[in-house]
Amino acid sequence: MLTGKQKRFLRSQAHHLNPIFQVGKGGVNENMVKQIRDALEARELLKISILQNCDEDKDTVASALVKGTRAELVQVIGNIIVLYKESRENKQIKLP
Template sequence: MLTGKQKRFLRSTAHHLNPIFQVGKGGVNENMIAQISDALEARELLKVSILQNCDVDKDTVAEELVKGTKAELVQLIGHTVVLYRESKENKQLELPAKK
């Protein structure tokens, strides 16, 4: 579980990132979850864009992505989901320490 300070740090880091995945009409599927999971292992922090034609509620999409990828939800702002999962091999981000 991320602390408030850690989430703020991740939000500021993710601010400059562009979404690398889009959830469209089909919603979230197993293939998408596998690809996002691989990308999280490589990058640790990424954005997913939810398109206007997505039939599923954005909160539900975020929840499905978090469950499927075992990642932390950093932020859901507008139609953009920011996800974080610590990488096992490619550790890049150093989070602020928990108190």
């Protein structure tokens, strides 16, 4: 579980990132969860964009991604979700 200070730090780190994944009409599926899990292992912090044609609510999408990837939800702002998961072999971000 992330503290408020850690979330604030991660939000500042994620500000300059571009969304890597997009959740569209198909919603969250197993293949997408696997790809996001692999990307989190490589990068630790990433943004996911929710397209306008997505049938699900953004909070539902965020909780499904957090549950599937076992990552921490940093922020949901607008149609952007920010996820963080500490990497096992490729640690780049040092939390305060």
